[in-house]
Amino acid sequence: MPKLLFRFVKQAASLAQKRCAASPTAVSDPTGNGFPGWKHVTLHFLRVHMDATYREIVDWASEMDRVRRLLQLARTAFPAPSTLYRSFERVPMSVWRGAHNARLDSELYGQRWMAETAFSAIKRRFGPAVHPRAWYREFRELVLTAAVYNLEQALKQ
Template identity: 40%
Template sequence: MQTLPKLQLLRFVEQAMHVARRAVPRYSSKFSKRRYTLHQHIVLLCLKVRKNTTYRALLDELIEMPRLRDALGLTEIPIPSTLCKAFNRLKMAIWRVLLTLSITLLPTNGIVGIDASGFDRSHAWKHYTKRVKLTIQQLKVTLLVDTRVNTITDLHVTTIRTHDTQIAPALIRRNANAITVLLGDKGYDDQTVRTLARHQGVRPLIKHREFSSLQKAWNVRIDADLYGQRSQTESVNSRLKRTYGAFVRSRRWWKQFREIGVACLTHNLDQMF
């Protein structure tokens, strides 16, 4: 009998399982019931985001997917509350480790763009919110994107209106070894950001706000071809929203942060194919 080829979904599951095995132990603790592994939980949560579906719908589909069950090592299908509890247990630090490990499997060039975007904290109908004049606060998500293969190097999520120049330093310090050139728009034009980047061995390529003729001249001298790669960061922000949803479903802020982290990891895993 002819062997069926591996589709992209199956390769995604296998790659996610490989990353999960490198990042976390098999079980959460010695008191675990050992019915399902942490690796299986992580892959199923990524698969839920990739398919942009609910826990129940994902598990219903998994019943008809024997090859995926074999790749996951599942002998039985978990109930939706099992994945909900697993998501609550997996802290943001674990998703950051998984994100970092996913980058090591992809070819990067160190030319990194930084950009921020907003994600709705509710998926209320837009016409309704406009009619009743309801204001929904957004999550501000700042991404570091390597421009070679459009992978997400790191992220910063906040619920308040923090200025871009206050967010950039933390991202630069955390990822100084992975960045050679930092591309940013005028929102990151701050001498503190430039000084910190140079101190960390990073070349800042950030446009100046044009308040004088000298600053206009500095912008003209910027390497246009290199700086043009910054637009790829905006493309990744757009793809996250179009592919995985422009809003988060969780009601608690710490779970909302994790949702964005899972989406970024899923994006990197998708970029491997």
């Protein structure tokens, strides 16, 4: 499990770096805080992958030596859970869409049965409910969940 988790974080960090670099909008807190946006996005991927709260992700990640080295953070240098929660609002949809679309094959994209199969698998893996209350947060959560599912499937191959 630890090796698979680290491989997931490594893939998520790589994807987050690419998507954040391509996005014209800043992900991290405009006041600074010293956390590049790709680190926030990686922690959001990890949160959905592990089905955890923001507080749990910060606690767990701060104890995982290999994850901390990959994110280039000291044990005490992780963002507060509230900072991570607020950063989810600032991540532009282009980052989540790009992460979700990174694995789609253009020839299969228009086939409804493929989409229905993927939705079914995602619901079985992550549950049928979306927890945010605002519609735009729901959409972000759905796209993030699909991106995490795609990363998990890429690691299985």
